[in-house]
Amino acid sequence: MIRCIAICLLGLWAVPASADRVKVEALYAQHCAACHGAEYEGGVGGSLVDGEWKHGSSDEDVYRSIAKGNVEMQMQAWEEVLSAGQIRSLVILLQEKEHQFREKQQKPPVPAAGEVTKTRMHDYRIETVVADGLKTPWAIAFLPDGRRLVTEKHGALRVIAADGALDPKPVEGTPEVTDHGQGGLMEVAIHPQFASNGWVYLGFADGTKETGPDGKEQTRSITAVARGRIRDHCWTDHEWIYRPDPMFRSRAGVHFGTRFVFRDGFLFFAIGERGGMMESQDLSRPTGKIFRLQDDGRVPADNPFADRPDAIAGIWSYGHRNPQGLAIDPRDGSIWSTEHGPRGGDELNRIRAGANYGWPVVTHGMNYDGSPMTAETTREGIEAAAAVWVPSLAVCGLDFLEGDVFPDWKHDLFSGGLVTEEVRRIRITDGRVVDQEVILKGIGRVRDVACAPDGTIHVLLNRPDRIVRLVPAR
Ligand code: HEC
Incomplete structure (x- = not known):
């Protein structure tokens, strides 16, 4: 005693x-x-x-x-x-x-050129799609004619021809982006009816760069969404889909979010909290939210907060930190998002209308310096994550696999990890995560994972900057 x-x-x-x-x-x-x-x-x-x-x-x-x-x-x-x-x-x-x-x-599945990488269900080979000429590739979109669009963070939209050749010249006249910190040109996606309407959507940091009184460059920006068409290698028909009021621009260089998915004629996209933590809980601010808009930017009348005078009507869900993965389950249309937690606490969430995902009032993480944030990991009225990762993976890029190239992985979810340099396979059954497996590790920071229409899995890597794809080993 x-x-x-x-x-x-x-x-x-x-x-x-x-x-x-x-x-x-x-x-x-x-x-x-x-x-x-x-x-x-x-x-x-x-x-x-x-x-x-x-x-x-x-x-x-x-x-x-x-x-x-x-x-x-x-x-x-x-x-x-x-x-x-x-x-x-x-x-x-x-x-x-x-x-x-x-x-x-553990012996992680580190793929090497010309060799077979073994995983639990499928063995695969890695093929290089683009080896050189890309600078910080961020996202990829597949055009019906076999070409691919790739964003580079500093602001260039690149085209890969169907035969795999990277066009040395970026698309001309794309919107000016604010390349600052984690922000720049980020997401690219095509409209579901691209074949008939040609719309390409871009998500990027939009703002101003000025020289402050101290002579230092000052940047203020926030994530914005625009669409346009590409004609003769030029961006045309530019339209803003969502351009937040300039008063929401922030000097912070972190947490821009983005990523797009389309469902039932609506566009869903994310804006990170830009370091303004509590803003995620504030419905009068666009930060820390997932949005739902019509494909032309109009606000759907039945959005969950459309009737609240204090809320931004485009908001679909809130309490997000920095969502950088967004994907639709082809089996039931449910929307899934991965978001970066702080030190610990990366999350996979099933996104529901009007729901609060809890940042920063509940989290499974702590501050980067190892001091606590909160002891609360759950709370009544806050959606619990479908999966939590401690330590953080720095989740980025997310897609469901369709097609029959990897039949035993069909409809599994694939997530990238920047810090962990991994691609993780996640099986979801009846809305729950039932299995996870790291299928690729240690060949660069994984910025985006995207399943191509031909059923192969494209992986965008940073450091070194390149694009590879996974094809079955035969
Ligand atoms: C004076 C020695 C002592 C100190 C100091 C101490 N522990 Fe322990 N701890 C033990 C012993 C002995 C056990 C085994 C108790 C048992 O088997 O029930 C234990 C058990 C535990 C367990 C449970 C392990 C299990 O197998 O389930 C955890 C977790 C733990 N300690 C964490 C900590 C942490 C964190 C600290 C510091 C804040 C700490 N301990 C400080 C002696 C200590």
């Missing part, structure tokens, strides 16, 4: 006033390492990275183990010393460490 009080007092004394700004690594070193090892390998207390959990491995279980402790075994109840947010950040840290430990033991 005396010992316990001593530990508790020591613990209390050791936590400074701004306790919640303490980095999680420091918390661990101070309070946990003595018994669980500096490398989490175990000591008096067990290993925290070997994947063996005596008291359960779920978020809630590990949280409870730390919060309530096991006094008989000399593991104190840390809720007496640490805030809920701090305990939550320790849970995230342990998940990160366990993941790293597991990664070291």
Whole structure:
């Protein structure tokens, strides 16, 4: 008992006033390492990275183990010393460490030219679509005649001929984009009736670049959507589909969102919260939202917030951080989105009209510096994610596979990861994630994954910048 009080007092004394700004690594070193090892390998207390959990491995279980402790075994109840947010950040840290430990033991599917890469259901080969000449390719769209359109972040729209040759000249006269931080020219998609109407949609950072009083360049921008047609290699018939009021432009260089899908004549697209966290919860701002508009930009009268005078009528769902994957399940028309979490907490969400996806009031992540954000991972009235990834993958690009080229993967969802340099296969059955597998790893940051009309899977890579595709190994 005396010992316990001593530990508790020591613990209390050791936590400074701004306790919640303490980095999680420091918390661990101070309070946990003595018994669980500096490398989490175990000591008096067990290993925290070997994947063996005596008291359960779920978020809630590990949280409870730390919060309530096991006094008989000399593991104190840390809720007496640490805030809920701090305990939550320790849970995230342990998940990160366990993941790293597991990664070291696995043999990831790293494809090499000319070789077969094996995965659980299909073996594939990788083919290079474009090896050179692209600078930060961001998104790809497939034209009915076999050509492909590719955006480059700095603002160029490129054309790949049906025979695979990259046109050295970008399409002329495309909208001016603000290339700043994570923003620039991002999404490209074609209208579902492109063959008859020729509309191409672009999503990009739109704003101004000015020289500030200090002589430094100042940029203000926000994600916008436009459409046009390409005639004789020129952008023509330009129309704005959604151009937010300039007052919403931000100097931040982060979280632009974008990505488009079409359903029933409507266009859905995302705008990230631009670093303005709480703006995601504010329906009078376009940031941190997924929109639904008619294909020409008009607001559908039956949008969920169309009748609310304080809301932007184009909003379909809110509480998003930075959605950069959007795809429609061809089996039932449901809309799925992946979004970047902070440190931990990337999400896959099923997007429903009017729903709140919780950022930043609930999250499975913490601040990048390892200080806690909140202990809340769920709340009444907030949509729970269909999948959460801790550590974050930096999810980017998302598509369902159609066609019969990879029959055992048909209708699976494929997601890219920038930081993890992976393509992840996700199986969804009856609206739930039932299986996941990393099918490609370690050949560059994956910016976009797109299933081509011929059933092959295109992967846009950054660093090195190129496009490859997965074809079945025969
Ligand atoms: C004085 C030694 C000691 C300290 C300090 C300590 N632990 Fe423990 N911990 C233990 C012991 C012993 C167990 C095993 C208890 C049991 O089996 O019920 C344990 C169990 C756990 C478990 C459950 C493991 C499982 O297999 O389910 C977790 C999680 C955990 N500790 C995390 C922490 C964290 C995080 C800290 C720092 C905030 C910490 N511990 C500090 C001794 C310690």
